[in-house]
Amino acid sequence: MSGSILGKNFQISTWGESHGSALGVVIDGCPAGLDLCEEDIQKDLNLRKPGSNKFGTSRKESDAVHILSGVFEGKTTGTPISLVVYNENQKSSDYTNIKNIFRPSHADYTFQSKYGFRDYRGGGRSSGRETLSRVAAGAVAKKILSEIGIEFLTYSKEIAGFSTNKTPKTRDEIFSDQLYMPDSEVSLKAAEYLKKCVEDHDSAGGIVECIIKGVPVGIGETVFDKLDSALAKAIFSLGAVKGFEIGTGFASAKLKGSQNNDQFINNSGRISKKTNNSGGILGGMSDGSDIIFRAAFKPTPSIFKKQTTVDINGNETEIEIKGRHDPIIVPRAVIVVEAMAAITLTDLLFSNMFSKIDSVKNFYKPL
Amino acid sequence: MSGSILGKNFQISTWGESHGSALGVVIDGCPAGLDLCEEDIQKDLNLRKPGSNKFGTSRKESDAVHILSGVFEGKTTGTPISLVVYNENQKSSDYTNIKNIFRPSHADYTFQSKYGFRDYRGGGRSSGRETLSRVAAGAVAKKILSEIGIEFLTYSKEIAGFSTNKTPKTRDEIFSDQLYMPDSEVSLKAAEYLKKCVEDHDSAGGIVECIIKGVPVGIGETVFDKLDSALAKAIFSLGAVKGFEIGTGFASAKLKGSQNNDQFINNSGRISKKTNNSGGILGGMSDGSDIIFRAAFKPTPSIFKKQTTVDINGNETEIEIKGRHDPIIVPRAVIVVEAMAAITLTDLLFSNMFSKIDSVKNFYKPL
């Protein structure tokens, strides 16, 4: 098939391998007239850049983005926006020793089986570096959403089991922390643990939480294209994600209806909810409260410890992964999760515009 | 937009309201030559039928399915299969008193806001009765999958906090239990609790686990159409689902890489894994192990307790829901979860068939 294209009305088409010449994305469906420059995108890419925190890979990349189309005189034209980042620091030689070996919990084996052949350099297309294209597209989506007052607060909620209960109020609270966790106390403990983790040649996982503010009521379609359904798909398309929940999530399975139901109230003339167990979505549509979801990331599979595995011929063998790997990807994943949420929301934002015949009539007033 | 169509190559288009004249589904993309009769579908519909367990709604429906197209002389023809179930026991009058009131944690408010208007009878399109169409389509998908040896074991893993650690070996172990839980000890405790729950005019939630056996290696596409991504979307499109995880899921976020990584082994000549934390999916593609995922269901929002809410004009008021409602939907949801997984897997099964140029050449041998 394909599988690198996402969305219906706001469509992104991503491409590129970890150790190829470049990675990029084509965004088809961005409305015309939006102010857009490379810096709008670069600032998000910088948040996921290798070396953006000290627990990330030591690979050095400037990750400089170029806009190749779709923008004219500083504004989007309504035609496809092509964004590209050239790779600079590929050390493919790091990988020749694992060319014929399947790294545990990586996609080597499945890639080889499906395609009969694989780009073994840094995981090729299955590398986390692929998310760069998503972040670039997400920056454009967030630019659109910010035009109607939608804002994101996405952060590391849990790292290696160290969890915070503090909810951030500003983006600065998040991104000023080395682990993008708005709680310096917990963050310091996590950092200490991670330091030991690196010494042990091991890795860790964690949880990212995303809060979306200002979403109008009614975004999302009623059956298969529910907002939560679309978010689940988008977030689960990240290689290391193993769990997704919205609002009270898994915990709601243990509650009674009388505990979990959110009572509607009249909040100074505006319909609102007393609690937000729903995570801002009812029946697949945004309900006007904050949208809140969490994604669980498994620990990085690339560890320097010796592991047992098989080679391409099925012979059992041992492997010691070398190269440049993150012992924890969660902080760098924060901006990726945010990007996927923004892309998803933008797509459904458009399709909501013709839900009522009156909206259609109002748009196409008589010539 | 739309939102009631799912899939790319195996597409289903569902329709129907809780209290309309009928519900149904059109399946477009079923291969020709498959044996198919109404009983193949009816047996699954019976497992989700109102009254299929004593904790379900008391609404009486035979839910008899009719095949209106796509089958000729007992075999599918390759053209769309239209399935319909006529509603028999609509008591719309139950709902006139809530016509202008928003039930807490239901889709009434979001529906009304999005469309400016709603079918208030039993939730209309947002009713759980909508899943009937999914089960019907799922039965066809499972028929296709069974042709290549793929089988499902889906069951209630947790009900109202009562959780089992027993893994079923047969479908009979599951469906012989009143709560579709393959553990009579835990099931009895849960049933006792539910009885009290009904007396208290309250409701409960739970967790469904799905195990898929016999999936060939390589099903799923590499970036946005990953198998886990597609499953997450499909499962989260069920109204009451608030969490989804695969393999070790959320728990893996607390593990070290060395604990979570699944070592590859040679199992009598076949590449296999020592553990299955991955839940049978690596890099978005099936890895040959059992696929295992879990879905968390919130407690049924329809409870008979008095609740505070607002009416259509935003005035605060009280509501006492009447009618026929399940205090727990988890048992009936088992077959729905299975259906969604089967539909998703079938779709990706087809798209895997042209992953290699050699497969294409082999299929189209010279005339």
Added chain:
Amino acid sequence: MSGSILGKNFQISTWGESHGSALGVVIDGCPAGLDLCEEDIQKDLNLRKPGSNKFGTSRKESDAVHILSGVFEGKTTGTPISLVVYNENQKSSDYTNIKNIFRPSHADYTFQSKYGFRDYRGGGRSSGRETLSRVAAGAVAKKILSEIGIEFLTYSKEIAGFSTNKTPKTRDEIFSDQLYMPDSEVSLKAAEYLKKCVEDHDSAGGIVECIIKGVPVGIGETVFDKLDSALAKAIFSLGAVKGFEIGTGFASAKLKGSQNNDQFINNSGRISKKTNNSGGILGGMSDGSDIIFRAAFKPTPSIFKKQTTVDINGNETEIEIKGRHDPIIVPRAVIVVEAMAAITLTDLLFSNMFSKIDSVKNFYKPL
């Protein structure tokens, strides 16, 4: 794959065979709040009904449409509209003699080759009766379009080589003629010819022209989803269509640029064109002039003359088709062409609503 679903935001999913129990369509994406009743659809179905003109098949069908979902209290709800027509007068026995023979210029051979099996009764899914679902969906699309002042004039421009140069001004001019040709003189000659054609056990083809008035400027997307591109697809999806042209069409290939170019003028303050060689579309987008296209229909392949052909085993043989067939399908195709144009236009009408960031901002004004 599938192939019976059309559209992106206004999606139709059709089903049903000529001699099955019913045919129908599910419309997903109709905005909420549109007045809709069965009569709105029935009046178009009546225009394509067998026996709607004396040169059609003698098959007797009432073609009564039923709305099974998506409409509540006389208005669309925004959820899928399921429409069904039950077959009444299937004479499948007419076809047993051709069960193993391929009718020339029919889809018997290709169907059998592709699927290894076919519903031979009246062509099954490849029957012209399949267009019933399209007409039903088209009636809904036209209802939407009429809300913003878009109207259709579709008619038989040429029948069996008898061509009119008269352009209709009203629908009544068209549908009051027995061949749906707004030119009684030419129509009578064509009718006389057709009478002879029937006597000769032969058949005829023709050309349908469609004029769409009141389309706002800018409908259609710039590259692959151009309005003309989408119309071409929609019209060519009709089995008997062998040619499609827009505006001056094939004749423009012989003109000079200076002859073919349409000069823009200021028509009482409104930008307009002096001529309309473009057929109302420039660069894939509606240009504010009438949209004008033509579709060429081949002669009905079912003729009663003896023909040579092969059987299912490749043996050469003779065939004499019996049963009830139209010697000309063009008049009945008029409403089908119109339906396809309306469905296509509606889909693109919606996607145009978020072409500009200002439109998005205007729609989602601050809460």
Added chain:
Amino acid sequence: MSGSILGKNFQISTWGESHGSALGVVIDGCPAGLDLCEEDIQKDLNLRKPGSNKFGTSRKESDAVHILSGVFEGKTTGTPISLVVYNENQKSSDYTNIKNIFRPSHADYTFQSKYGFRDYRGGGRSSGRETLSRVAAGAVAKKILSEIGIEFLTYSKEIAGFSTNKTPKTRDEIFSDQLYMPDSEVSLKAAEYLKKCVEDHDSAGGIVECIIKGVPVGIGETVFDKLDSALAKAIFSLGAVKGFEIGTGFASAKLKGSQNNDQFINNSGRISKKTNNSGGILGGMSDGSDIIFRAAFKPTPSIFKKQTTVDINGNETEIEIKGRHDPIIVPRAVIVVEAMAAITLTDLLFSNMFSKIDSVKNFYKPL
């Protein structure tokens, strides 16, 4: 919406403006293991390159293609193939004088109306230069198709009214001619006419015919995704196309059924047809004969003659187009038409692979 993405299983996503920094395409869905290098693509790009014939624009571009992803060690990997061509010779200054004027029969007016804003340099996205991306993708599609023996003969059938009845037997016959017309006699007359046309500051149109050989029986889906329907869409997505016909096309509308029907015969054990009025497609599926279609191109709208038009404010004015324009685009369009046909056919080739349950079972033989 979007509109620059085409296909379902073989998807192309094109981008780029005439006077931007680059143009390109992302191909998602190319099977793994196909030999592919830049020269495979370059040779087709050279056939449409400015200056590839003396009646083309004088703009000088090397149109050198770069493969940025999806190919590893000379073979496709199954992941997206990103192709880019950098613009070298943009003379945007040619266009500042028409910044505020709508060129007749161009997309200036519709673009401006739809997006409220436009890249006026050379038509931006609506430039013929956009087809470069299509040709690049088409070269990859043809590489796939050639693996199963499908070959193309596409040529100028008519230029400025000068038409040939000769059918080419080899690609060399076509591309050795300066107008890509396999008939030097007619080609010379046409060339002479074009020379005069240039002197008159005028332009001409023509017809391209495409013949596809070796297509297996059964490609194409039965209702909306018919092979002819998909081809019509693909070809009509070219800006200058105003007509499309298959087989006998418009002429068949004047024939009797007994004249137009193609009799099946047994050709040395293989089912074949005595004639090919169908153009190789029956019921939307390939019938094993050559696929033959024609596209009518309007004369180039850019002429150097003075024309009347309006400016952006609706004021009537005159325009004299300057710059570098083809007086005839038909020869350069030949390879573009071929590309679109190849892309379309490849997409439908894949979806045919799971038409029968037996094909699915055969592919997924027990592990």
